[in-house]
Amino acid sequence: MTRHEASPYATVMDDGHLTGRPIVRPGAGPYGGDLEVPEPLVTGGKTWADVDQDICMHAERFPTKRWWIAFSVALAFLSVLVVALVTLFYAGMGIAGVNQPVSWGSFIINFVFWIGIGHAGTLISAVLFLFRQQWRTGINRAAEAMTLFAVACAGIFPIIHLGRPWFAYWLVPYPNARGPLWVNFNSALAWDIFAISTYGLVSLTFWYVGLLPDLATVRDRATHPWRKALYNAMSFGWTGSHRAWRHYESAYMILAALATPLVFSVHTIVSFDFATSVMPGWHTTIFPPYFVIGAIFSGFAMVITLMTFMRGYFGMKHYITLNHMEAMAKILLFTGMMVGFAYSTEFFMAWYSGSEWEGFVFRNRAFGPYWWAYAIMFTCNAIVPQVFWFKSMRRHTLVLFVVSILVNVGMWFERYVIVVTSLHRDFLPSSWGMYALTRWDYAILFGSFGLFFTLFLLFVRVLPVVAISEVKGVMDPKVARGTPTRAAAAAIQEA
Amino acid sequence: MMPTSTTGILGHFYEPADALAAAAKVRDAGWTHFDFLTPFPIHGMEAAMGQKKSWIPYVTAVLAVCGILFAQGLQNYVMVWDWPMNFGGKPFAAWPAFIPITFEAMVFWAALGSAVIAIIAGKTDTIPQPPPMIVKTGATIDRFVLWISATDPKWDAARAEAFVRSLGADGVRLVDAAPRPGSPFDGRSGRGEHSRTAGLRRQDQTDEGGTHA
Incomplete structure (x- = not known):
């Protein structure tokens, strides 16, 4: 008898055999009806021991040639960022494109863009955890790491936008020798400091708490005493004791419950930076939900991009299956429609409000000199994801990859449209102007991708990229269980 | 043997x-x-x-209250007591404007504190050996x-x-x-x-x- 026949739930499937539909067992259900069993979340008939091997392997061997190539490219982009930032600090803000009337330029665009990317990780780990979406276990570790790195990228931009970044610490309220001159707590910009730093630190905590049992797994596999001691310290001497699991699970649930409103609060507060001003096109009550859903949309697109690489280059196909990709495609379709709905609502409200200024801003957005940015935004965000109505498209790796890239391009242009079109033509035609990114703006934008991918590539080298203990929890024990020792097997045979 | x-x-x-x-x-x-x-x-x-069920949720509740008190205390001290400034004739104790930071501080204290205490509890709240x-x-x-x-x-x-x-x-x-x-x-x-x-x-x-x- 092969092992998977031991249980009606145990099904050993390969990635290519997954259909995205439940397995029907005629007559196997209660009262003689059909039994529908979800397809396994881990394919290939993996055992728990295989999970350790497959996932820890990448952190335990010398990097592959592919990794070195990817890392070199990322480092090249990171060095572009460093050069551009040093130049910016040396020469001043004059080398960037911002000027009157467009005084918020690419730095604010990039800030909102990266914070948006950073929303998917905590959403996957917290919200999907509370909703008991077990497929999150395959992707949550990498998605949370992505969140941290995206927040790190985002954090650069408000600071360099200050113009005098060496005074960035003035944003922190502390007793000082300047009066004491405090920050203005009525300002949305002061709220931002608290929102972003809280989000970054809570996401880091959540991620690290999730890592603890897996670090212990890496420790137990380590052969070198230093490596063992290092991972032991990092896991705080985790043993897997159920007396520790009891508090751990409770704390994890609480972190999820706290992180869920936190995710929604962060982009809400970012949108307040715009909404609390009196600029037409910014001063709207739709901004918080509009920003939050856009952030989730772009974050999931980035997760799909990264997971495509992890499936292809890191051999994670058994853990990040096509079913996982399809689930993310469905979220992309849903949030894409929400974003499209928000674009339409803005236009409706501009007309319905009867405000001359509001109406002008929106006509100018879609048909003014920046019509091309609006067209890119609307096409990539509202129209392109509609291909995911078709199941074959949701399960097509290349389509998923291309759409995820287009969505990220579209979401960058969404922020471009919001920031630039509202500012470039304000109430007085005499003060109208145009905005263009300079080469330094481009260098910092593309350089920030270098920072992001450098951090991500280092992460996949040193830490388990899939949440081992969580994946083990959703595997079928009949398939995944360990085998008795030789002595015990002999004793069983004798009996 | x-x-x-x-x-x-x-x-x-x-x-x-x-x-x-x-x-x-x-x-x-x-x-x-x-x-x-x-x-x-x-x-x-x-x-x-x-x-019994873990007592961590009670820790979280206490820390959340501490976070709220900290944020309210800081903002009211700064904006009302230490250096009141007139922004367009708005009241000094503008409580709706204090809500975002109060929320963030609550989450910050509760989340980090619960995680740290849960890790310590996992090491100490155990059997003698x-x-x-x-x-x-x-x-x-x-x-x-x-x-x-x-x-x-x-x-x-x-x-x-x-x-x-x-x-x-x-x-x-x-x-x-x-x-x-x-x-x-x-x-x-x-x-x-x-x-x-x-x-x-x-x-x-x-x-x-x-x-x-």
Whole structure:
């Protein structure tokens, strides 16, 4: 008898055999009806021991040639960022494109863009955890790491936008020798400091708490005493004791419950930076939900991009299956429609409000000199994801990859449209102007991708990229269980 | 040959359901200083081990209130008391404007504090003598390991061994590997280069590992 026949739930499937539909067992259900069993979340008939091997392997061997190539490219982009930032600090803000009337330029665009990317990780780990979406276990570790790195990228931009970044610490309220001159707590910009730093630190905590049992797994596999001691310290001497699991699970649930409103609060507060001003096109009550859903949309697109690489280059196909990709495609379709709905609502409200200024801003957005940015935004965000109505498209790796890239391009242009079109033509035609990114703006934008991918590539080298203990929890024990020792097997045979 | 300094007994199971059933039997047999080491949390294990629910949520609630008080205190002190400034004739104590930071501070205190205290609780709120970390159990791989400590009031080595075998556990063995003080994996603080290497060597010699090892 092969092992998977031991249980009606145990099904050993390969990635290519997954259909995205439940397995029907005629007559196997209660009262003689059909039994529908979800397809396994881990394919290939993996055992728990295989999970350790497959996932820890990448952190335990010398990097592959592919990794070195990817890392070199990322480092090249990171060095572009460093050069551009040093130049910016040396020469001043004059080398960037911002000027009157467009005084918020690419730095604010990039800030909102990266914070948006950073929303998917905590959403996957917290919200999907509370909703008991077990497929999150395959992707949550990498998605949370992505969140941290995206927040790190985002954090650069408000600071360099200050113009005098060496005074960035003035944003922190502390007793000082300047009066004491405090920050203005009525300002949305002061709220931002608290929102972003809280989000970054809570996401880091959540991620690290999730890592603890897996670090212990890496420790137990380590052969070198230093490596063992290092991972032991990092896991705080985790043993897997159920007396520790009891508090751990409770704390994890609480972190999820706290992180869920936190995710929604962060982009809400970012949108307040715009909404609390009196600029037409910014001063709207739709901004918080509009920003939050856009952030989730772009974050999931980035997760799909990264997971495509992890499936292809890191051999994670058994853990990040096509079913996982399809689930993310469905979220992309849903949030894409929400974003499209928000674009339409803005236009409706501009007309319905009867405000001359509001109406002008929106006509100018879609048909003014920046019509091309609006067209890119609307096409990539509202129209392109509609291909995911078709199941074959949701399960097509290349389509998923291309759409995820287009969505990220579209979401960058969404922020471009919001920031630039509202500012470039304000109430007085005499003060109208145009905005263009300079080469330094481009260098910092593309350089920030270098920072992001450098951090991500280092992460996949040193830490388990899939949440081992969580994946083990959703595997079928009949398939995944360990085998008795030789002595015990002999004793069983004798009996 | 009976070990001279027995610290407890180990036995393992291969499926969470077996571990759950065994835990309930250990609880019902009146053992108290026992533990289960598992690769992932098992639903219902708290009840099977006779434990109460975790008290971490109360810690979170207290910390959340502290966070709220901190943020309200800071903002009102700065904006009303220390340096009141007139922004367009708005009131100094503009409470709606204080809500975002109050919320963020609440989450910050509650989340970080709960995580830190849960980690500390996992190390301290345990039985008097957990299994020595020097012993390879395979509990982080694929085994559900039962540990009964010799500190248990009911302890008797022969009886404990017979009991654990009766549960259907595999790999039952009495552990006398009380690690020397100074071993990096004894769960205590201490230093000593010599004992560290000696401890590691002994682990390789005496203990069987998980499926991989």
